[in-house]
Amino acid sequence: MTSVGLPVYLGLSAILMTIGLIGVLLRRSPLTTLLSLEVMLNSVNLTLVAFARQVGGTDGQVFALVVMGIAAAEVVVGLGLVVAMTRREMVLDTDELRTLRG
């Protein structure tokens, strides 16, 4: 099994991060926003694991696992909100959901 170099991983990570960021900035559906956030988180995870493998330690892997755990929790809350909003027949548009503005 041939191993690809660090630059490849970092490049992929950068691409994923950009996709996620664009998704968050352009899409107005909360569902897609959450999806894009996941993509961004996973790009960070990829970076962590890649660097950990380069350095030879396990800290990065552990940290990536923690991020996954947090991400799972965050998705639970986020999706829960989306479901609740759907049930109340609210408009699923982040630009319209601005009741809490300062």
Add this chain to the structure above:
Amino acid sequence: MTELVWISLALPLAGFLALLVLGTRLPARGAGWIGSLVMLAAFVAAAAATIMLAGKPEEQRQVSQVAWTWLQAGNFSVGLDIWFDELTAVMLLVVTGIGFLIHVFSVGYMQGDGQYRRFFAYLNLFVFSMLMLVVSGNLVLLLVGWGLVGLSSYLLIGFWHEKASAVKAAKKAFVMNAIGDVGIAVGAFLLFVELGTLTYGGMFARAAELDTATATIACLLLLVGAVAKSAQLPLHTWLPDAMEGPTPVSALIHAATMVTAGVYLIARFNPLFAEAPYALDTVIVIGVLGLLMAGAIAVVQTDIKRIIAFSTMSQIAYMFVGVGLSAYWAGIFHLFTHAFFKALLFMGAGLVIHALHGEQDIRNMGGLKRVMPKTWFCMLIGALALVGIFPFSGGFSKDAILSSALHVGTPLAWVAYIAGLVGALLTGIYTFRLMFLVFHGRMSPYAEKVAPHAVEHHGEGPRTMLWPVYILTIGAAVTGLLQIPGVTHVFFDWLDPIAPGGMVEPSAPQEWLTTGIAVTLGLVGIAIAAHLYLRGSAATDQIRLGRGRLIAHALERRVYWDDLYEVVFERPAAWAAAFLRRDVDGPAARWLPLDGAGTLTAFLGRTFNVVENGVVRSYALVFALGVGGLLLYLLVRGA
């Protein structure tokens, strides 16, 4: 033995906490019985501790124990320690014993009051504070108890907080007591600077090192506290007002326990007072003036509880004379007997007030002997004990004080002796004026309407109210027999070790002579009261006989002390406040840009509010741009 003292101290606190936590989860009656039972247990513990103390040889009867160090700063250290000796034992028994009876009485008296549980919680808190005060082994802890007593008496006096007058009276009592607290605190600072310790053992062992001037100042500062708590001149004005509280509170606080704290303090610090003869003379002077003034005022009051309140002030003044003469045993003896007969009189008054649905004006009473014979009999015993008629208790203790004055024989002691005898005459007049106007003569229309009906339905009171009164009646009748001149010596022998400098003890002939004169004067007083008040109905204006009008007016205004304080303190303070508001604050608010801070904040808020538009995507964009900018900066700088 010390464990028992700790238990006795902890039980009322436990009762208070239990009532506080359980609250409305308890049935109302249950709260009353919990409060009473912890008091009974505390009394049993105190009695057992006293018996064990009595079993020890006399040299070993001063026990102290430190639970733990409470405050430590440099060489200043205060422990949570207790000091248990003969004096503590007497106070402990009085507080827990009389306190228990008053708790039981309250079970009946407060029945139907919506705030029943709160009342018992406060009562237990009060007893805990008082026990803390008497068992503490150092001055700081005593001050803690002292302050807690002030707090709980504030809570109890203002118990009926929907009554504006009660709230006012509570505040008055609190402020007056706070003045006393300051006196003791400053005295404690002085004593610590001079002696380097505040434990009783340490202070008393080194008391002789104080020079007279320092000792006098320290003792006078302690006296400020004693005077405030014991309602003596010139800080006495709170006591009559404090009668706004429920009657059991008056019996507990204003007869048996709290007001005697000042006497206890002086007796406790007798090794210091022995170094300060002028301070002791001051105590006598305060006592003499107080007993005459309060006795005279009591003659013209019309509120049944206020009469007893002024009587209390007068009797405490006797105790002051006793301790001021270095006859500490006599002062504490009077404290002991007074606790019985004064609690009895207050409770009897409580029964009367209860039967008359809250009426306290003696002009609306009269002729109640017919409908309330039991109450009449008990109060008669209490009244005879108060006047000091042989062989009831008050006579022995009061005459012990007076004959000590005869024994000392200095000019001031002679003044105290004469004043004390005049006071005995006044006591006879005001006590039996009360008895005659309430129980004898014709019934007033109000009493006619209410009392027979009430007694027919409920008897003279529920059993919980009557039994404590019976027990106190026995106490008021017989406790004097502990110290019959020339026959028994229980009290003197018991308290003798607390004063290392020795105590004044009059000879038996001196005592019998004094008793003879005092009893005669007391009987004369009763005769005067009978002459003035027994014949007609409840008419009190007879004291205002022509020439006596000025004096009567002065007495009715309570010798103008309240008016004096109003002029000296209240009006200037009100005037200064009005002046500051009108001429300082008002113009300043008009001319200074005082609202500048508000305007600036509002402006900044509006400016930055634009960013907070509520659109999540714009927040994300700003965030992303920020992170991007930061990364760019790091790249550029790194290059």
